Amino acid sequence: MNTSxxxxxxxxxIAVAYILGRGRxxxxxxxxxxxxxNLNSLPFYYGTLTALWCGIPSLILVGVWLIMDxxxxxxxxxxxxxxxVTTLPPSELGLILNTVKNIAAGNMVGSDTQPYMTQAxxxxxxxxxxxxxxxxxxxxxxGILLAAFSWWRIRPEQKARLQVEGAFKFFLLAxxxxxxxxxxxxVFSVIFESIKFFKTVPITDFLFGLQxxxxxxxxxxxxxxxGAFGAIPLFVGTLLISFIALVLAVPVGLMSAIYLSEYAxxxxxxxxxxLIEMLAGIPTVVYGFFAALTxxxxxxxxxxxxxxxxxxxxxxxxxxxLAAGLVMGVMIIPFVSSLSDxxxxxxxxxxxxxxxxxxxxxSETIKQVVIPAALPGIVGGVLLAASRAIGETMIVVMAAGxxxxxxxxxxxxxxTVTVQIVTLLVGDQEFDSPKTLSAFALGLMLxxxxxxxxxxxxxxxxxxxxxxx
Amino acid sequence: MEAIVDxxxxxxxxxxxxxxxxxxxPEAHDLSGLETVGxxxxxxxxxxxxxVNVFYADKQAIFDVSLDIGQNEVLxxxxxxxxxxxxxxxxxxxxxDTIDICSVQGxxxxxxxxxxxxxxxxxxxxxxxxxxxQKPNPFPKSIYDNVAYGPRIHGLVNRRTxxxxxxxxxxxxxxxxxxxxxxxxxxxxxxxxxxQQRLCIARTIAVSPEVIxxxxxxxxxxxxxxxxxxxxxxxxxxxxxxxIVTHSMQQAARVSHRTAYFHLGKLVEVNETEKVxxxxxxxxxxxxxxxxxx
Numbered sequence: 001m002n003t004s005x006x007x008x009x010x011x012x013x014i015a016v017a018y019i020l021g022r023g024r025x026x027x028x029x030x031x032x033x034x035x036x037x038n039l040n041s042l043p044f045y046y047g048t049l050t051a052l053w054c055g056i057p058s059l060i061l062v063g064v065w066l067i068m069d070x071x072x073x074x075x076x077x078x079x080x081x082x083x084x085v086t087t088l089p090p091s092e093l094g095l096i097l098n099t100v101k102n103i104a105a106g107n108m109v110g111s112d113t114q115p116y117m118t119q120a121x122x123x124x125x126x127x128x129x130x131x132x133x134x135x136x137x138x139x140x141x142x143g144i145l146l147a148a149f150s151w152w153r154i155r156p157e158q159k160a161r162l163q164v165e166g167a168f169k170f171f172l173l174a175x176x177x178x179x180x181x182x183x184x185x186x187v188f189s190v191i192f193e194s195i196k197f198f199k200t201v202p203i204t205d206f207l208f209g210l211q212x213x214x215x216x217x218x219x220x221x222x223x224x225x226x227g228a229f230g231a232i233p234l235f236v237g238t239l240l241i242s243f244i245a246l247v248l249a250v251p252v253g254l255m256s257a258i259y260l261s262e263y264a265x266x267x268x269x270x271x272x273x274x275l276i277e278m279l280a281g282i283p284t285v286v287y288g289f290f291a292a293l294t295x296x297x298x299x300x301x302x303x304x305x306x307x308x309x310x311x312x313x314x315x316x317x318x319x320x321x322l323a324a325g326l327v328m329g330v331m332i333i334p335f336v337s338s339l340s341d342x343x344x345x346x347x348x349x350x351x352x353x354x355x356x357x358x359x360x361x362x363s364e365t366i367k368q369v370v371i372p373a374a375l376p377g378i379v380g381g382v383l384l385a386a387s388r389a390i391g392e393t394m395i396v397v398m399a400a401g402x403x404x405x406x407x408x409x410x411x412x413x414x415x416t417v418t419v420q421i422v423t424l425l426v427g428d429q430e431f432d433s434p435k436t437l438s439a440f441a442l443g444l445m446l447x448x449x450x451x452x453x454x455x456x457x458x459x460x461x462x463x464x465x466x467x468x469x
Numbered sequence: 470m471e472a473i474v475d476x477x478x479x480x481x482x483x484x485x486x487x488x489x490x491x492x493x494x495p496e497a498h499d500l501s502g503l504e505t506v507g508x509x510x511x512x513x514x515x516x517x518x519x520x521v522n523v524f525y526a527d528k529q530a531i532f533d534v535s536l537d538i539g540q541n542e543v544l545x546x547x548x549x550x551x552x553x554x555x556x557x558x559x560x561x562x563x564x565x566d567t568i569d570i571c572s573v574q575g576x577x578x579x580x581x582x583x584x585x586x587x588x589x590x591x592x593x594x595x596x597x598x599x600x601x602x603q604k605p606n607p608f609p610k611s612i613y614d615n616v617a618y619g620p621r622i623h624g625l626v627n628r629r630t631x632x633x634x635x636x637x638x639x640x641x642x643x644x645x646x647x648x649x650x651x652x653x654x655x656x657x658x659x660x661x662x663x664x665q666q667r668l669c670i671a672r673t674i675a676v677s678p679e680v681i682x683x684x685x686x687x688x689x690x691x692x693x694x695x696x697x698x699x700x701x702x703x704x705x706x707x708x709x710x711x712x713i714v715t716h717s718m719q720q721a722a723r724v725s726h727r728t729a730y731f732h733l734g735k736l737v738e739v740n741e742t743e744k745v746x747x748x749x750x751x752x753x754x755x756x757x758x759x760x761x762x763x
Contacts, residue, residue, distance in 0.1 A: 265569075350606035354669065357564060358619040358676055359596030368618070373609045 006062065006136050010143055014055040017147040021050025024154045041161035049160045052167055054147030058139040065135045073127050080123060082116055100124060190447065193440035200434045201229045206441055208232065212404035212415075214424060214435045229438050231445065233406040237321065237414035241396060242389040244325025244410055245332055249389075250382055252329075253336025260337070261344040262366055273341070280334040284394040291327035291399035292319075299323050303411065314411070319401035322410040328395050335385040343377025343461075344370060376460050383457030387450040393418035417446050506750040507740035508727075511539035515680060515710040516561060516598075521575035523556055523565070523734075530556045534575075534736045536729060538680070543702060543711045545725030545742065547718060549757065552731040554714045558682050561712065562598035563591050579680070596623055599678035603685040605665035607657035607672075612649050615657040615668055616640060619676035635675055643671035644701050663694020670701065674709075681705065683713040687720065699724050718758055722746050730754045 025046035029039045036042075074097060078086055085096060096117070103113065103121035154160075198206070209230020256276060260269055296318055303316030316322065347370050355365040371378075401413035402423060424439040510517070514537035523531035531553045538544050546554040556565070563584060565571040577584050584594055596619070607615050616636045619625075626632045636653070640646040645667040649660070657668050666686060673681055683702075687695040702711060702724045715721050721728050721742065728745040730738045730753070738751040749755045 348606070350602055350604055351608060353564060353567070353600075353602060354606040354608065354672075355618070356567065357562065357595055357600035357602070358622070358672065359592050359594075359599075360618075360622050361592050364622050368622070369608050 002132065003062070003066065006139060009140060010055060010058055010062070013058075013140070013143045013147065014051045017054035017143075017151070018047040018051040020047075020147070021151055021154060022047030024050075024151055025156075025160075028154065028156050038156050040157055040159055041164075045160035045164045046154050046158075048164045050147055050150045050154070052164065053150035054143045056167075057146055058143035061142055062135060062139050065131075065139075069131050069135075073124070073131065076127060077120055077124060080120055085116070104128075187447070190440050190444045193437055194444045196432075197434060197437035197441045201227075201438070205229060206231055206438075210406055212420070214420070214438055227434060229434065229441075231417070231442060233404040234415060234417045234420055234442065235445075236406055236408070237400070237404070238390055238416040238418070240321050240408060240410060240414055241325045241328060241400060241416060242386060244322060245328035245389045246382065246386055248326055248329030249332045249336050249385060253333045253385075254340050254378065256333070257337045257340035257344055258366060258371075261341050262362070262370070273338075276337055277334050279330065280338075282331070284331065284392065285398075287327050287331050288394040288398035291323050291395050295327055296320060296323035296399055316411045317401070317413045319399060319413040320411050321400060321414045324396050324400035325410065327399065328389055328392055331392070331395065332385040332389055335388060336381055339381030339384065340374070340378045343374040343381070346377070347373045376463060380457045380461035383453050383460065387453040387457065390453070391418065391446065391450050393422060397422055417442050421446075503735050503737065505535065505736045505739060507738045507744075509535055509729075509736065509739040510537045511542070513540040513542075514538065515540045515542070515580065516712075517576075517578050518561075519576040521557070521560065521573065521577060523553070523560060523574075524572050525568070526570040530734050531560075532734045534731075536736060536739060538710055538712055539727075541706055541708075541710055542727060543706045543713065543725045545721035545728045546712065546714045546731060547716070547721050547728060547757070548731035548737075550716075551733075553734040554729075554731045555684050557731070558684055558712060558714050559600075561680070561682055562595050562600055564595075564600060566591060596676050597678055598680040598682060599673035599676060600682045600684070601666070601669050601673055601686050604689050605662055605669055607660070607665050607668050609656065609658055611654045612640075612657045612660070612668060613653040616671050616675050619672060623676060625676070639671040639675040640668075642674050642701075642705070643667045644697060644704075645671055661694070663690050663697060666690060666694065666698060667701065670698070670705075674705070678709065680710045680712065683711065685714055685716060688716060695720070718746070730757060732757070 022043045025039060025043045029035050029043070039046075077097065077100060078093065081096070085093070088096070099113070100117050100120045101124065103118060104124045206229050209228060210232050211228040211230045212233045213228045215227060260273055260276075264272065299320060299322055300316045300318045303314075307314045351369050351373060352365055355369045356362070360368070396416045396419050400415060400419060402415050402419065403413050404415050404420070405412055407414060421439045421442050424436055424442075430436065516538045518537070519535045521531055521534045522529060534557060546558065548554050556571075559565045560573050560577060561584075565573060573585060579594070579598065583589070584598075608618060610618070613636055616639050617632055620632060620635050626635060637646060637650075640649065645664060648664060649668075657665065660668060666689075670681075670686075687698050690698065699720060702713065705711060706726075713721075713725065725742045727739060728742045729736060730745065730749075730751070732753050738745065738749060738754045740750065744750075745754060746758060749758065
């Protein structure tokens with residue numbers, strides 16, 4: 001029986017267990033003893049409990065078996081190989097194993113097939129069959145036995161509902177743990193790599209160094225850079241671009257939110273709001289080439305013309321912080337406007353009435369009552385947008401350039417933390433050089449900064465919510 | 470309250486009517502030919518409304534209401550929920566403008582001036598006809614800034630000392646000064662419900678309106694806070710004209726000079742408060758104040 005048939009069989013068993021469990025509870029809820037009232041829980045729960053006993057252990061068994069059997073079978077195969085093959089390095093051993101598996105599956109293989117390989121392939125087929133058979137028998141019998149056990153245990157006074165709810169609560173808990181565990185896993189993988197990096201480059205050099213040039217001599221006799229890992233230029237570049245983005249996005253987003261929530265007719269609102277939110281759905285890589293191919297040349301040529309007209313000796317670099325920042329600003333407009341719109345709409349109508357009732361105009365009401373009341377929420381939205389801007393990669397990769405200039409001039413090309421992480425890790429790299437490891441240190445810092453921003457933003461937003469509920 | 474208790478003893482001649490009313494749904498009564506009884510008009514009218522009809526989209530909420538509010542009078546509006554009294558009140562300073570589907574017809578005049586004149590600016594109107602709402606709604610600002618809000622936006626004062634004075638007198642008139650003078654710069658939202666409502670009254674007084682509209686100002690307050698607001702209304706009537714919507718008949722009896730009874734969007738009866746609660750002219754008023762429905 002193959003795995004999918006086995007799964008279908010288990011599902012059928014679960015259904016049967018449910019029906020049997022429910023039926024037994026109905027029999028026990030003897031009308032002479034008070035019928036349903038005699039039962040601790042509804043018949044549904046007795047059925048579900050039996051089904052859970054039948055399904056969960058056998059499904060777990062199948063899962064564990066499928067995960068484990070590959071490596072166990074590999075070990076068995078390697079043991080059956082001749083001694084001189086067993087002592088080969090793991091990579092070559094892996095190749096041989098693959099060949100054996102290919103022969104067993106009937107695929108085309110190279111001509112250098114050794115007799116021991118065909119032999120191993122034959123035994124692999126046998127082992128696979130046995131394993132499959134064992135899994136089937138074991139899973140089905142576990143399911144049936146536990147279902148029978150649970151069926152036999154059904155008593156009117158059994159607290160079936162509590163047990164079923166407990167099981168589902170555990171399931172929900174497991175689901176929420178999955179996300180948390182993944183985050184913890186990411187954090188630890190980044191931390192361990194960063195620690196390796198900080199063993200070669202002192203943490204103070206990294207945090208406070210003013211120069212970033214991660215090229216290192218790979219061999220001792222190589223001429224070239226000794227490497228400088230000062231993260232300051234990258235963070236300045238990141239902050240510069242994010243700042244430009246926020247300078248564009250905050251006023252535009254906030255004002256469009258005010259228009260939409262206070263002035264726009266419901267008709268306009270139903271069309272305009274989804275259109276603005278559509279900006280958030282454009283893939284960032286599309287923004288990236290929009291920035292690189294349209295905005296950056298436009299700025300360069302427009303800048304050249306303007307500076308010539310003004311008689312200034314200046315120019316806008318074709319990969320400027322300005323171009324990347326402006327396009328990123330457009331990208332985060334929906335974050336600001338949508339969140340601000342929500343908090344502005346959440347300001348109670350009674351406050352607006354109070355102000356209007358005192359003879360304030362609509363604009364006075366908005367400026368002096370609505371916006372101050374919504375301010376904490378707006379700040380929260382802006383901070384979320386800022387953390388989005390800091391973490392943004394694609395636009396800056398394509399439009400901001402790679403030169404790690406330490407400058408506050410938006411017309412020059414700068415680079416950001418995310419861009420450097422990408423360039424450090426893309427392509428063929430050794431994974432133990434400080435150059436690659438520095439990417440993890442940068443990632444760790446970026447993670448810390450955005451996490452802090454997000455936490456702060458959520459805190460502010462939550463505080464605001466409490467005020468009016 | 471006494472008036473109402475006395476009332477039950479005196480209703481014998483009307484008992485038949487009342488029994489009929491209590492048996493069937495009062496809304497089934499035909500009100501189409503209903504004329505307002507009592508004395509809806511006064512000689513010293515501050516505001517006078519004639520044949521007012523209000524619609525929410527297609528649904529009519531107010532039917533041909535004609536009513537005067539006299540100078541320095543406290544007019545109470547009572548009636549079952551949904552009878553249109555709050556809607557009518559909100560027409561008086563055009564607060565219904567904020568509701569798109571609401572349209573008002575008829576003549577509404579403040580000292581002879583049509584307040585629904587398309588050329589009239591609603592902002593100074595609302596400064597002349599202030600409003601206190603059902604739920605206390607202090608702005609999320611300091612106590613001082615709450616009271617100073619109106620004078621500031623209307624540019625009533627130039628100097629800080631003048632503003633301080635307006636804030637102090639308004640808080641004094643609202644009976645809140647003693648409680649808050651040490652914490653004028655702490656947030657207004659931190660006050661208790663009754664204090665918040667008095668703060669809202671102080672905020673309204675600060676722009677020195679001529680008429681104050683109150684929409685169930687005590688419905689969210691406890692009895693002690695309510696008593697304070699009622700005392701305050703009596704004092705305020707020396708300087709202001711007041712129209713108050715209330716669900717509490719005792720409150721209407723205690724604070725008002727005249728009482729208007731609304732029923733299903735129609736003005737049934739307007740009379741001296743004492744008369745309304747002792748010997749109403751209309752059987753519907755009678756039924757309402759004796760608790761047959763509402």
